Amino acid sequence: MQPQYEPHGAEAAGRAARVLVVDDDPTVAEVVVGYLDRAGYLVDWADDGPTALSRAVAHWPDLVVLDLMLPGMDGLEVCRRMRDRAPVPVIMLTARGDEDDRIMGLEVGADDYVTKPFSPRELVLRVESVLRRSRPAATGHRLAAAGLAVDPDARRATKNGSELSLTLREFDLLAFFLRNPGRAYTREDLMREVWGWDFGDLSTVTVHVRRLRGKVEDDPARPRRIQTVWGVGYRFEPGEAVDRP
Numbered sequence: 596m597q598p599q600y601e602p603h604g605a606e607a608a609g610r611a612a613r614v615l616v617v618d619d620d621p622t623v624a625e626v627v628v629g630y631l632d633r634a635g636y637l638v639d640w641a642d643d644g645p646t647a648l649s650r651a652v653a654h655w656p657d658l659v660v661l662d663l664m665l666p667g668m669d670g671l672e673v674c675r676r677m678r679d680r681a682p683v684p685v686i687m688l689t690a691r692g693d694e695d696d697r698i699m700g701l702e703v704g705a706d707d708y709v710t711k712p713f714s715p716r717e718l719v720l721r722v723e724s725v726l727r728r729s730r731p732a733a734t735g736h737r738l739a740a741a742g743l744a745v746d747p748d749a750r751r752a753t754k755n756g757s758e759l760s761l762t763l764r765e766f767d768l769l770a771f772f773l774r775n776p777g778r779a780y781t782r783e784d785l786m787r788e789v790w791g792w793d794f795g796d797l798s799t800v801t802v803h804v805r806r807l808r809g810k811v812e813d814d815p816a817r818p819r820r821i822q823t824v825w826g827v828g829y830r831f832e833p834g835e836a837v838d839r840p
Contacts, residue, residue: 644668
């Protein structure tokens with residue numbers, strides 16, 4: 596039986612972000628829904644994959660908190676199907692110590708993950724962080740190099756004029772590289788500058804760089820733009836001056 600949740604007045608006014616929580620553990624779900632509700636979000640809850648997809652179609656969320664282990668359809672498949680429909684930030688919930696599962700979640704496009712057991716306050720902070728980064732910043736600066744272009748205000752990225760389908764973190768990572776060409780950054784640097792974290796699992800950065808290469812490189816197996824600097828990290832090589840109209 597799903598916990599009862601009544602949207603408050605901000606829904607009609609369009610002031611609050613909508614968060615879809617997908618977890619088959621009613622105790623976990625009730626705590627998460629309660630904390631997010633008190634933080635001012637509009638919260639929907641689903642306890643399995645098909646219900647989550649139908650809830651998302653009925654009221655498209657601004658962010659999804661998605662448990663990896665779900666009955667019938669796991670969180671990876673739910674994430675894939677949602678992303679096939681439209682971009683949406685996803686925070687994946689995973690069991691502590693299951694590194695392979697966390698990496699799989701990142702591979703299908705999760706923007707962040709939280710390991711169970713977790714602090715509900717920490718989860719709320721992660722939600723706030725991901726949503727904040729998903730909102731366009733009024734920079735007025737379009738970035739372009741090597742056939743790649745990023746418009747931070749519209750959160751739109753293209754390659755040779757064709758729109759790229761990037762997750763939140765992939766977009767931020769590409770924008771950071773375009774702003775800072777020719778300089779090598781460690782994975783710790785990228786985690787701090789792009790994710791806004793002072794600590795965390797560095798495989799998160801590795802996976803996102805690999806995914807981004809798959810979308811922006813002509814030959815991801817032999818990357819020319821996002822190069823590995825052995826013993827250091829990564830460097831963006833535009834091969835030309837970066838255009839900032």
